[in-house]
Amino acid sequence: MNYWIFQGNPKQFDVNTYVEENKELTWGVRQKQYIDDIKMGDKVFLWRADGGKKNSGGVIALSEVISEPYEGDEHYEVKLVIKAYRLTKDDGMLMRHELKELPETKTIQILKIGTGTNFKLTEQEFLILSEFWKKPNLVEERLEQSLVDRYLYAFKPQAKEWFRKAEFLYLNQHFFERFKTMEHLQQLEWGNVQELGNHINAFMTMPLAKKRALGNPNAPIEKYRESFMYLIYGEDSLQVRIDRFLHDENYKIFGLGESFVSEFVGNIFPEQYCFYNQRDKVAVENILELDPKYSRRDTIGEKFVKFQRCLNDHEISNKYLDIVGKQTNLPLYLEVDQFFSFLYETFGKSSQEETEVIMDGPQYWLLSPGENNYMWDDFKQNEIIGIGWKELGDLKKYSSKREILEALKEMNQLDYNPTMNALANYQFAFEMKVGDYVLIKAGIRKLTALGKIISDYIYDAAREGYHSIRKVEWLKTGNWDTGTLNLHTKALTDITPYEEYVQDLLEIMNVDSKEFDYPNANSGAGVVLDGPPDEPVPLPLFNSENIYQEIFMEEEEIEEILETLDYKKNIILQGPPGVGKTFLAKRLAFLHMGAIDDSKITMIQFHQSYSYEEFIRGYKPNENGHFILKDGIFYTFCKKAISDPEGNYYMVIDEINRGNLSKIFGELMMLMESDKRGKKYAVKLAYGKNEEETFYIPKNLYLIGTMNTADRSIALVDYALRRRFSFITVEPAFDSEKFSEYLRRKGLSQGFIEMIIGNMNDLNHEIVSDTINLGKGFEIGHSYFCPTIENVVDEQKWYDRIIKMEIKPLLKEYWFNQEEKVNELLERIK
Structure with missing residues (x-):
């Protein structure tokens, strides 16, 4: 029934x-x-x-x-x-x-x-x-009733089934009961630490965090033993123990941060404390609308204690027992945590309302129901669509396409980038939305259905077949031959940008495109595409191992920059001269795309005379002396990115602060923002070729700027620039072991390397101490001492030439009226 x-x-x-x-x-x-x-x-x-x-x-x-x-x-x-x-x-x-x-x-x-x-x-x-x-x-x-009681009554009829599917709770409890014993901690080995990756949700839902924390030891095993012993059995209050475990050098361990501690403590003391992870916080603070009364400067330890106090003050555990009742023989707070997980999963993710769908406009997707169409009966009967790759688990645990790609490579031991597979999974979970339309294909020349997506992403590990699904309303089913019009072989393709192609497919299915508010094929950036391109030829891989040989930054810093680029889309690398900002910018682009592909990177340099006409579009003279409308470098590069929506494109803007951004970007200033990308925000250009033409910045275009903090010609950075970019400071890396290792590979002796490091740290100390004229933004960067030649034959001669030709002129500019000071400093670093 x-x-x-x-x-x-x-x-x-x-x-x-x-x-x-x-x-x-x-x-x-x-x-x-x-x-x-x-x-x-x-x-x-x-x-x-x-x-x-x-x-x-x-x-x-x-x-x-x-x-x-x-x-x-x-x-x-x-x-x-x-x-x-x-x-x-x-x-x-x-x-x-x-x-x-x-x-x-x-x-x-x-x-x-x-x-x-x-x-x-x-x-x-x-x-x-x-x-x-x-x-x-x-x-x-x-x-x-109170809001808490309402939600407890909502959980009550579903609690039995919820806990039936939560067998992992018993495995986790058994693991932590053993882990926390004094005998086990005293004999703790690295393999025991790595096991935490299978029992801490923060690691299971963030593969890169797990790799950083548990891929290789980040400290001697003795420190792991001492740190865990202190966190579990230390004499200080729990608040102090949490804060010292996170920040005290005696106990702090790279990779075991706030997300880890918030769950670890709950697992170790489940009779006393609930977890304090994001799911629990969203459930308590957003859905139940309870206020733990945090203060602005609270430490994590203080917040943890206030969260637990809030649960006690509102009698959450007692109300849970009265309304829902004990469901398992597990400690009570493990059940309460699962109640919070239920709230997060059911009510914590806002769905897209119909009004939003109408405002944004639908996207069109082409989907294959598995090899040889084997999932189509499941799709049709259960009114769903889905995507495979079960090994990835819940796709919502990944924060970017790049994380999915890295997970696929690691899980399947691939020596290439599964770019298309990663993109398909990311788009299915994050870019599809309620109100979009999906066309189901069978092979490369047959369509079998048209449907409308009516649910957000759902992960159902218990169902047979695909676990990553969305509900769909089937509008038409049948068999339509596309004739000479080929269908892309990918599992999932966003065909929205290929407007004529979409209209042709809808006509083949006897569907009026106007019925679905589909735009005219001639609108938007002047680009009309025939259809999705074939899958790209594999390119040389570029991964973290490549960049760490060339960039002297910690893995955590690089990962943070990549995550910022994922969500902000615009970053600026700022720092003193010689820290390798431009060099780093290009390597970050390679690492973000996972391959070396110069065709998807363009580099320009701003200056005070740079204009909108050069960057976007303007009238320029031709060889006959007539003025004609010509597209600028940014407009052309955007068109290139629009024509390849499944690839990532990067514009590196050197000396970005030297240009007048308001003048250069004009009416496109707003479109730079990450949430203003895409066709729905298209605007008319100052120099349009016709009344209908509009332009937008695509979602797959990333801007990486560089800015010299020692540039005296720029007093203040334009506020518009500040608001639209994330600023990342790149500092001299003389104290980095990677810098020393690099110089050793270039043939320098260890003693000479230590001399360079000592001299430059001494010089930078003088620069930073001069707070009136200079300061930290004027330090000497390490790239002055990064030879491009294969090996340094005469290290002293090489060093002297750098000091004479590069460092000395810079010091004279810094202290242009203090010749004696400059000479004295040069003597000290000879």
């Missing part, structure tokens, strides 16, 4: 009278994909829409299907028999605005996306609505 909500709109017909005067009803079935699913005996709630009268809609009747769907004059119809009806709140009607306030019902599809005639309910949703239908006063009772 299936369960349904059928909606009627008072603007179109008198719903109340129709229900009141007829025992049997005829109702339209406008969602054609449901025709085969509606069966005699199915239970149907009838829903009256607001119809322009606020807070008047909701459930007005319970009915039953008494006929198979049949073709009517305009659409399919079905016969219903009324079991009971209530047309007003006083009669016991279930009001829409009240159901929307109840955790049990607020996620029902009709409350999230109100447009439509037919909505399928899960059995659980039907049972919940049935309970309220039988006892309409229960709605008001729930609304009078």
Whole structure:
């Protein structure tokens, strides 16, 4: 049996009278994909829409299907028999605005996306609505309860099944019961530490964090033993122990940070403390709206204690026992943590409302239901779409396409970048949205369905088949031959940019593109694409091992820069002269894309005379002396990125602060922001080729600027620049072991390397100490001493030449009126 909500709109017909005067009803079935699913005996709630009268809609009747769907004059119809009806709140009607306030019902599809005639309910949703239908006063009772109680009642009917799927809790408890024993800690070995990666959620959901923390030892094993012994058995208060474990050099261990500690302590002391991870914080602070009363300067230890105090003050554990009841023989706070996880999974991720979908406009996707179309029956029957790669687990645990790519390489031991597979998974989880359309293909010349996506990303590890899924409303199914129009071989392709291609596919399926608000093929940046390109030829890999041989920064610093580039899309590397900012910029682009591909990087340098006409578009003379409209370097590069939406493109702007950004970017200044990328934010250019032409900056374009902090010509950085870029300071690396190792590889003796480091640190100390004229932004960078030749034959001669030709002129510029000071410093570093 299936369960349904059928909606009627008072603007179109008198719903109340129709229900009141007829025992049997005829109702339209406008969602054609449901025709085969509606069966005699199915239970149907009838829903009256607001119809322009606020807070008047909701459930007005319970009915039953008494006929198979049949073709009517305009659409399919079905016969219903009324079991009971209530047309007003006083009669016991279930009001829409009240159901929307109840955790049990607020996620029902009709409350999230109100447009439509037919909505399928899960059995659980039907049972919940049935309970309220039988006892309409229960709605008001729930609304009078505290928010905590409401959500506990929402969890209660699902708790048994939730814990049935949580077998990992018992494995975790067994692991930590053994881990925390004094005997085990005293004999702790590296393999035991690495096991934490299978029992701490922060590591299981962040593969790169796990690799940094547990890939190789970051300290002697004795320090791991001492640190864990102190955190678990130290005599100080727990607050102090947490803070010292994170920040005290005697106990701090690279990779074991705040996310780790917040879960580790909860696992070690589950009878006393709940976890303090992001899921728990979102559940408590955002959903339950409880205030732990943090202060601005609280340490992590203080926040942890205040969070636990907040749970105690609001009697969370007691209320859990009273309303939900103990479900397992595990310590109570492990169950409470799972209640918070339920809240986070069910209510913590905001879904896209229909209004947002209309505003943003839909995207179009081409999807393969597995090799040889083997998942299509599952897709069709269960009204879902999905994507494979089960080894990745929940795709929401990855923060970027790059993380997914690295995970695929590591899990499958690949010696190449699985770029297309990583992109498909990232797009399925993060770029698809409710309201998008998906075309299902079979091979390279056949289409089998058109559907509309009606849910956010769902990860269901318990289901057979694909675990990463989305719900979909099938609009058309059948078999359509595309003839000479090839379909891309990738699992998933965003075909939205290929406007004529999409229109051709819709026409083949006898679908009017206007019905789906599809734009004209001639709009947007003047780029019309025929169709998705073939998969790119594999390029030489570029990974962390490559960059660490050339860049003297810690892995954590590099990873932080890459993560910033992921979400901000615009970064500026700032620092004193000679720290290798421009060199680093290009290597970061290679590392971010995972390959060496100069065709996707362009480098320019700003100066005070640089203009909009050079950068975007303007009139320039040709060989005949006539002025013609020419595209600038940025416009051309954006077009290149738009034509290849599945690749990443990088523009490196050297000396970015020397240009007048407002003048150079003009009306495109707003479009630089990461959340203003894409076609929906397209604007008309100052120099347009026609009235319809618009331009936008694509999502796959990244800007990396460099800025010299010792540049005296720039007093202040434009605020517009500050707001749209993340600033990353690159410092001299003389004290880095990687710098010393680099010079050793170039043939320098250890004693001479130590002399260089000592001299330059001494010189930089003088520069930093001169706070009136100079300061930290004027330090001498290490790149002056990074020879480009294979080996240094005469180290003293090489060093003297650098001091004479490069360092001395710089010092004279710094202290241009203090010749004696300059001479004295030069003597000290000879």
